Amino acid sequence: VSGNLNAAQIDQYNSKGYLCPVPVLNSEEAQTYRQALEGIEDAQGHSMDRMQSNKSYLLFDWADELVHNPKIVDAVESLIGPNIICYMTNLFTKEAGSNSYVSMHQDAAYWGVDASDVVTVWLALSPASKDSGVMKVQPGSHTTILEQVNTYAKDNLLTRGQEIPSEHLNPENHVYMELEPGEASLHHFKLVHGSDANTTDDRRIGFAIRYVNASARQIGLTESALLVRGENKSNFILEKRAKGNSEKARLKEHARALRRQIRNVLSPGPDAKLTERMRLAVTRTAGIGLSYWRELTA
Numbered sequence: 001v002s003g004n005l006n007a008a009q010i011d012q013y014n015s016k017g018y019l020c021p022v023p024v025l026n027s028e029e030a031q032t033y034r035q036a037l038e039g040i041e042d043a044q045g046h047s048m049d050r051m052q053s054n055k056s057y058l059l060f061d062w063a064d065e066l067v068h069n070p071k072i073v074d075a076v077e078s079l080i081g082p083n084i085i086c087y088m089t090n091l092f093t094k095e096a097g098s099n100s101y102v103s104m105h106q107d108a109a110y111w112g113v114d115a116s117d118v119v120t121v122w123l124a125l126s127p128a129s130k131d132s133g134v135m136k137v138q139p140g141s142h143t144t145i146l147e148q149v150n151t152y153a154k155d156n157l158l159t160r161g162q163e164i165p166s167e168h169l170n171p172e173n174h175v176y177m178e179l180e181p182g183e184a185s186l187h188h189f190k191l192v193h194g195s196d197a198n199t200t201d202d203r204r205i206g207f208a209i210r211y212v213n214a215s216a217r218q219i220g221l222t223e224s225a226l227l228v229r230g231e232n233k234s235n236f237i238l239e240k241r242a243k244g245n246s247e248k249a250r251l252k253e254h255a256r257a258l259r260r261q262i263r264n265v266l267s268p269g270p271d272a273k274l275t276e277r278m279r280l281a282v283t284r285t286a287g288i289g290l291s292y293w294r295e296l297t298a
């Protein structure tokens with residue numbers, strides 16, 4: 001097998017659906033990336049907003065470098081092969097003492113990708129401990145797609161508050177994937193996972209990078225993705241890398257990518273009730289409108 005994971009690590013991922021910890025950055029490097037991110041927040045006078053936290057790699061050098069980090073991409077190659085696209089990134093920041101949490105859910109239930117080899121690398125840029133609201137997973141749950149309800153609950157970091165009903169959960173078996181800054185966990189996109197509130201006095205910052213085998217088919221409307229290694233055989237539109245792009249070109253590329261994603265991922269499922277359809281329509285319209293505005297003023 002190509003890549004940098006050993007047979008035992010690959011077995012663990014295949015049988016349990018996750019792997020952790022995987023060292024990526026040393027503590028100084030992790031601190032440097034955190035400073036790069038927080039430097040941008042200081043300069044703009046607010047934390048990364050929802051749009052900046054989505055597909056950040058099209059906007060910022062720090063994120064562009066991380067999605068191309070050879071240690072990360074090598075680990076991913078061990079699991080999904082040598083042709084790799086980055087389909088999305090999400091910055092999950094929980095402010096110190098915040099009630100933000102992520103309900104137990106499966107990503108595969110709502111992402112517009114038809115593939116089984118989709119892996120998230122969740123890189124810690126601050127300590128991810130039980131107290132700071134580290135990610136917890138239900139081992140071995142990546143073989144079946146479970147029922148999921150959209151709760152739109154307050155403080156839930158997921159757009160729809162997607163939640164797997166408690167009868168499918170067995171909390172006594174949950175594993176807390178504790179990480180030092182610079183370490184990553186890997187999880188399969190069908191794995192049941194979530195996280196609790198941050199009760200510490202530091203922020204909890206996780207950068208989640210979603211990689212897909214570049215032969216994946218995409219469901220629904222066309223979306224875009226970034227080729228990070230090998231050859232693209234998927235039907236995703238390929239994105240232009242941020243590095244080497246002007247500030248203006250970055251903003252445009254990001255706005256276009258988000259529009260494609262919002263149209264696709266925030267469309268209601270066939271069983272959605274009227275209130276949910278209306279809610280999603282509002283979120284979609286707001287997101288698309290904002291992205292047009294950003295593109296125009298870039």
Ligand SMILES: O=C(O)CCC(=O)C(=O)O
Pocket residue numbers: 092102107120122133134135193194195206208
């Ligand atoms: O950062 C978290 O707490 C949740 C992350 C998550 O749901 C994911 O990476 O898929």
